[in-house]
Amino acid sequence: MNLRPRMPTQPATTLETFANPAPGRDYTIRMRMPEFTCLCPRTGQPDFATLRLEYVPDQLCVELKALKLYIWSFRDRGAFHEAVTNEIAAALVTALAPRYLRLRARFNVRGGIYTEVTLEHRQPGWQAPATVQLP
Numbered sequence: 001m002n003l004r005p006r007m008p009t010q011p012a013t014t015l016e017t018f019a020n021p022a023p024g025r026d027y028t029i030r031m032r033m034p035e036f037t038c039l040c041p042r043t044g045q046p047d048f049a050t051l052r053l054e055y056v057p058d059q060l061c062v063e064l065k066a067l068k069l070y071i072w073s074f075r076d077r078g079a080f081h082e083a084v085t086n087e088i089a090a091a092l093v094t095a096l097a098p099r100y101l102r103l104r105a106r107f108n109v110r111g112g113i114y115t116e117v118t119l120e121h122r123q124p125g126w127q128a129p130a131t132v133q134l135p
Helices: 064-072 081-096
Strands: 017-019 029-039 046-056 060-062 100-110 113-122
Touching (some): 029 064, 046 081, 064 081, 081 100
Antiparallel strands (some): 046 100, 100 113
16 A cells, blocks of 8 residues: 655646736836755755746736746756756746846855846836836
8 A cells, every 4th residue: 555645746847827907007016035946056945936927918918827837847957057047037938038038046045155146037118117116
């Protein structure tokens, strides 16, 4: 008799999307993923990070569970901080073709050094609307 519980889901290497419910409007989606892990490619030790994603969708939005499973797929992979951040951003840009996307990866301390990798993507010609300052 197998007493180990079966995992209800598994990591995935694809990102699912759904139609933007308001494609005629610029709005920002912000996500915070505090449980990102990958492995140091030199030592095999785990690296922990908080990912902060913000994007202005065009025609597509990312499905949250699919994003969670995609992020989970890095848990057992060796990757440098810069490489993994760029890989995740590239996958999101490919899947979503957003008007704007910023991904920030804040890695926990390792060897007395904190690492933060931030990158941005803009559709050609897209400009953020002016910020409204309220009294």
